[in-house]
Every structure is written in structure tokens, then in C-alpha cells.
Amino acid sequence: xxxxxxxxxxxxxxxxxxxxxxxxxxxxxxxxxxxxxxxxxxxxxxxxxxxxxxxxxxxxxxxxxxxxxxxxxxxxxxxxxxxxxxxxxxxxxxxxxxxxxxxxxxxxxxxxxxxxxxxxxxxxxxxxxxxxxxxxxxxxxxxxxxxxxxxxxxxxxxxxxxxxxxxxxxxxxxxxxxxxxxxxxxxxxxxxxxxxxxxxxxxxxxxxxxxxxxxxxxxxxxxxxxxxxxxxxxxxxxxxxxxxxxxxxxxxxxx
Amino acid sequence: xxxxxxxxxxxxxxxxxxxxxxxxxxxxxxxxxxxxxxxxxxxxxxxxxxxxxxxxxxxxxxxxxxxxxxxxxxxxxxxxxxxxxxxxxxxxxxxxxxxxxxxxxxxxxxxxxxxxxxxxxxxxxxxxxxxxxxxxxxxxxxxxxxxxxxxxxxxxxxxxxxxxxxxxxxxxxxxxxxxxxxxxxxxxxxxxxxxxxxxxxxxxxxxxxxxxxxxxxxxxxxxxxxxxxxxxxxxxxxxxxxxxxxxxxxxxxxxxxxxxxxxxxxxxxxxxxxxxxxxxxxxxxxxxxxxxxxxxxxxxxxxxxxxxx
Ligand SMILES: Nc1ncnc2c1ncn2[C@@H]1O[C@H](COP(=O)(O)OP(=O)(O)O)[C@@H](O)[C@H]1O
Ligand SMILES: [Mg+2]
Numbered sequence: 001x002x003x004x005x006x007x008x009x010x011x012x013x014x015x016x017x018x019x020x021x022x023x024x025x026x027x028x029x030x031x032x033x034x035x036x037x038x039x040x041x042x043x044x045x046x047x048x049x050x051x052x053x054x055x056x057x058x059x060x061x062x063x064x065x066x067x068x069x070x071x072x073x074x075x076x077x078x079x080x081x082x083x084x085x086x087x088x089x090x091x092x093x094x095x096x097x098x099x100x101x102x103x104x105x106x107x108x109x110x111x112x113x114x115x116x117x118x119x120x121x122x123x124x125x126x127x128x129x130x131x132x133x134x135x136x137x138x139x140x141x142x143x144x145x146x147x148x149x150x151x152x153x154x155x156x157x158x159x160x161x162x163x164x165x166x167x168x169x170x171x172x173x174x175x176x177x178x179x180x181x182x183x184x185x186x187x188x189x190x191x192x193x194x195x196x197x198x199x200x201x202x203x204x205x206x207x208x209x210x211x212x213x214x215x216x217x218x219x220x221x222x223x224x225x226x227x228x229x230x231x232x233x234x235x236x237x238x239x240x241x242x243x244x245x246x247x248x249x250x251x252x253x254x255x
Numbered sequence: 256x257x258x259x260x261x262x263x264x265x266x267x268x269x270x271x272x273x274x275x276x277x278x279x280x281x282x283x284x285x286x287x288x289x290x291x292x293x294x295x296x297x298x299x300x301x302x303x304x305x306x307x308x309x310x311x312x313x314x315x316x317x318x319x320x321x322x323x324x325x326x327x328x329x330x331x332x333x334x335x336x337x338x339x340x341x342x343x344x345x346x347x348x349x350x351x352x353x354x355x356x357x358x359x360x361x362x363x364x365x366x367x368x369x370x371x372x373x374x375x376x377x378x379x380x381x382x383x384x385x386x387x388x389x390x391x392x393x394x395x396x397x398x399x400x401x402x403x404x405x406x407x408x409x410x411x412x413x414x415x416x417x418x419x420x421x422x423x424x425x426x427x428x429x430x431x432x433x434x435x436x437x438x439x440x441x442x443x444x445x446x447x448x449x450x451x452x453x454x455x456x457x458x459x460x461x462x463x464x465x466x467x468x469x470x471x472x473x474x475x476x477x478x479x480x481x482x483x484x485x486x487x488x489x490x491x492x493x494x495x496x497x498x499x500x501x502x503x504x505x506x507x508x509x510x511x512x513x514x515x516x517x518x519x520x521x522x523x524x525x526x527x528x529x530x531x532x533x534x535x536x537x538x539x540x541x542x543x544x545x546x547x548x549x550x551x552x553x554x555x556x557x558x559x560x561x562x563x564x
């Protein structure tokens with residue numbers, strides 16, 4: 001049988017869809033409410049009292065576009081980490097799936113794709129919410145779901161790889177504190193990174209979330225030539241994490 | 256129709272499972288130790304062994320979820336693990352531990368697996384599986400609303416949704432109420448009557464006796480005896496067993512007397528059992544002993560040294 005059969009991937013995704021139907025309301029509710037809360041707190045609070053314009057943008061425009069990256073990482077890395085661990089260890093779902101004609105690579109790919117699609121949609125919510133706070137829609141924004149999708153593939157695979165590596169669910173705390181929070185803080189979401197020391201600015205270039213933030217802002221306010229390079233970084237990140245996730249999960253799932 | 260065993264896709268007379276010299280280690284532990292096992296097409300083979308004998312590991316080797324360190328493995332004519340995916344497509348697996356999706360409906364559980372198995376008409380396959388498990392009227396219930404018996408029947412139905420040629424049942428009734436056990440047994444009986452090939456592991460002797468055409472007794476990763484239950488009993492336990500009850504001191508005395516004359520004895524709960532009592536010389540078996548026909552339990556305990564459950 002071939003590698004990466006479409007039927008296997010579609011089958012695994014259909015399981016995710018069936019499960020998602022039981023909890024989509026809660027997820028959607030919080031995905032809408034979260035940017036509202038942030039925009040009220042930062043945009044109106046901080047923006048109105050301390051800073052007015054950042055990098056030539058209204059603070060709402062700056063944070064509204066930046067928060068797309070926040071929505072993407074929280075809709076991809078965390079569900080992938082917890083979901084994978086729970087499905088493997090507690091629900092033994094992967095044992096059931098791998099007894100069918102599905103291999104680990106197809107399983108991991110399907111899980112990544114599903115999370116990518118979900119995060120592609122949820123990533124747009126901050127923009128939609130920001131429209132109500134004064135952000136102007138622009139045609140470039142139509143490619144934002146694609147940027148979100150590709151970034152989410154990478155972070156989903158990262159989360160799956162982490163879940164395929166740690167021994168206990170508590171170990172996720174190290175990963176969120178040491179990896180996810182720094183990535184999310186130094187992404188230029190709430191403040192521009194050019195105010196940070198030089199070292200951070202260089203490091204940020206390797207942060208996929210920072211590249212996503214830049215791409216989303218440029219989609220809203222005008223693309224630059226280097227954006228192709230930024231997009232290439234996201235694709236490279238997704239590919240590398242995909243291979244890592246397949247490797248870690250194979251080691252974990254096949255005795 | 257379930258059970259296309261004499262179909263065009265299997266060479267007639269070919270064994271459904273052939274394992275030769277299979278070894279599986281976990282670190283220093285040898286879970287499967289030079290295992291030879293052949294399961295002919297169309298029978299229900301009971302893999303009977305105590306906990307830790309290597310039954311589940313053997314099942315996982317057959318699905319490619321564990322990779323053998325040595326040996327040759329074939330299932331349905333496919334070489335394992337290289338062609339495991341193709342083999343899995345025609346195999347149904349019912350795991351020892353329930354791994355249903357509890358938040359979604361009965362129907363969703365079945366349709367997802369019908370898709371994973373590339374069934375052409377998913378709706379028809381789901382209907383058929385529901386009927387087999389007698390769950391048609393619960394199709395829209397969430398799994399966590401089902402009773403224990405229904406869940407177990409659903410787990411079986413999920414493994415059958417694609418009409419497999421071979422079924423792996425790993426301890427199908429472990430930890431279940433006697434009443435649920437009976438339900439599962441009648442389901443397995445139905446599969447047998449359709450001519451399905453079944454490999455069923457169990458550590459319940461009664462289950463093996465009741466469902467298996469042939470029994471392979473497994474201990475420490477090997478098959479130590481194999482045959483039809485009646486043949487195994489005749490070979491390893493003789494015709495009759497005599498059970499002696501009494502205080503421990505007396506049992507020890509009877510035991511010593513029997514062993515001194517090469518008569519085999521085994522513990523049997525509060526009693527001791529003199530196995531092959533019909534062959535024992537006079538005086539070994541006390542007059543107050545309770546005679547009964549030799550059983551598969553006698554064989555199991557004699558061979559594995561484990562008290563039966
Ligand atoms: N993934 C594993 N890692 C380490 N040891 C294992 C693993 N799976 C099984 N074992 C060990 O292999 C032996 C056989 O286990 P198993 O096949 O589950 O036995 P059974 O199903 O007959 O009870 C046991 O000692 C068990 O602890
Ligand atoms: Mg077992």
C-alpha cells in the first residue's frame with residue numbers, strides 16, 4: 001500500500017470532525033470572546049492612556065492583527081499537546097486507529113491537517129472582532145487563513161512531537177513556560193520587537209509566530225517583497241516539525 | 256455476508272496465521288519467546304494463558320503495532336511487518352481494553368471505522384454492524400450512555416464493520432459481569448457459525464472450553480500445548496480427577512503419598528486434585544475423594560503451574 005493514503009487521512013479526520021461536533025460551541029465562544037477581552041483591555045485601556053500609535057498604526061490595528069498569531073498558537077500547539085497525549089494514553093484512541101489500515105505517518109498528518117484547518121478559521125476571529133473596534137477590512141486579508149493554516153500545521157506538529165516525547169502530562173508545564181510563552185511574547189503581538197535588545201530581534205526572526213504576525217500586518221496594510229521569505233520560513237517550520245512528530249510518535253506508538 | 260473465508264482472495268487451505276520462531280523483547284524481558292503458532296482458516300483458536308504470558312503482545316505483532324526482534328510472521332498471506340497495513344485491512348481487532356470514542360454516538364464510532372477500513376457503502380456497513388451487536392435502537396446514543404454490555408458489543412461490532420476475514424479477540428470478556436460475558440459469548444458463537452477465522456486470547460478456561468475449536472496453551476511467551484480441548488485433557492490430565500477436601504495437614508499427607516507414587520497432584524482452591532486418578536494405584540486416592548471427569552482446568556494448572564480463574 002502507498003504512503004499517505006488519502007482514505008486513511010480522511011478517515012482519521014472524520015473522527016476529529018465527529019468529536020468536534022460535540023464541543024465546537026464552547027471553543028467558538030471562547031475564540032470570539034478572547035480577542036474582545038484583549039482588545040478592550042489593551043486596545044482601549046493601554047492604547048488610550050499610554051500609547052496611541054505603534055509603528056504608524058492605531059493600537060487597535062496593531063494588536064488586532066497581532067492577536068491572530070496568539071489565536072493560532074493557542075488553537076494549535078496546546079490542543080495538539082493535550083489532545084495527542086489524552087488520545088494516546090487515556091483513551092487509547094490511537095491503538096484503535098492503528099489496528100485499522102492506517103500508519104503512524106497518516107495518523108500524524110491527519111491530526112496536523114485537522115488542527116491546521118481549525119486554527120486557520122479561528123485565527124481569523126481576532127481580525128473579525130477588530131473590525132468592530134475600527135480595523136478596516138482589506139483584500140490582502142483574504143490570504144490570512146492560509147498563513148494561519150501553515151503556521152498551525154507547524155505548531156500542531158510541534159505539540160504532537162512533544163506529546164510523543166514526554167512521559168507525564170505534567171511535563172507540558174515546562175514546554176508552555178519555556179517555549180510557548182516566550183515565543184508568544186516575543187512575536188511583536190502587543191509591542192513592536194524593535195524596542196527589544198538586538199539579540200532578541202535576531203532571535204525573533206526564527207520565531208514562526210513573529211513571521212506570522214508580520215505577514216498578517218502586511219496582509220492588512222501592504223505586502224513587502226521579503227514576505228515570500230517569511231512564508232517560506234513558515235513552510236520550512238511546518239515541514240521540519242511534521243517529520244519530527246512522525247518520528248516521535250512512531251517511537252511511542254509502535255513497540 | 257460476514258466471513259468470506261473461502262473467497263477468491265485467500266489461497267484455499269492456507270493458514271490464516273503462521274508464526275515461526277517469533278521473538279519479542281522489551282529490554283531484558285522476553286515477552287514472546289520463539290513462538291510457533293499456526294491458525295488454520297475457519298477455526299476459532301483459543302490462546303489460553305495466564306496474565307503476562309504474551310498473548311496481547313502476540314496480537315500486536317499480528318497488527319504491526321509491535322515489531323518482532325526475530326522470526327517469520329504471516330497473516331492472511333501477508334508478510335509482517337512489511338505488509339501489515341494490507342493485512343490489517345482484512346483483519347478485525349477487538350482490544351482487551353475498551354477504546355471507543357465515548358463522547359460521540361454509537362453510529363459515529365462505527366462510521367469512522369468503516370471509513371478507516373475503506374468500506375464502500377458506509378451506511379450499509381454501519382446498519383449491518385448495529386444489527387449484529389443488537390444496537391440498532393441505540394444508534395444515536397452517546398457511548399458514555401451505554402451499559403457495560405452494550406459497550407462491549409459495540410467494541411466487537413466496530414471490529415467487524417468491514418467484514419474481516421480474520422478476527423483477533425484479545426480477552427473479550429475480561430473483567431465483565433457473568434451476564435455480559437454470556438452476551439459476548441453468543442456473539443462469538445454467531446461469528447463461528449458463519450465460518451470466521453478467530454484468534455481469541457483468554458485466561459478464562461471456561462471461555463476457551465466453550466468457544467474454541469482448538470486451544471493453544473501459552474506461558475512465558477511460548478505455546479506449551481495445543482489441541483482440541485478433549486484431546487488436551489486426554490493427553491495431559493487423563494480421564495478422571497479426584498478432589499480431596501480437608502484440613503491442610505491432611506491435604507499435605509495425601510499429596511505426599513500421591514507424589515511418592517508418581518501420581519500428579521495440583522491445588523484446587525480449598526482442595527487438592529489428584530489428576531489422572533483412574534491410573535493411580537490403590538491406596539493413593541482416599542475413599543472420601545470426590546471423583547469427576549478431568550477438565551481443561553486440570554490441564555491448564557498442570558502445565559502452567561498457575562491456579563485457574
Ligand atoms: N510495551 C511494553 N513495554 C514493556 N513490557 C511490556 C510491554 N508490553 C508488554 N510487556 C510485558 O510483556 C509481557 C507479556 O505481556 P502481554 O503480552 O500483555 O501478556 P498477556 O496479554 O498474556 O497478559 C508482560 O511481562 C508485560 O509486562
Ligand atoms: Mg493481555
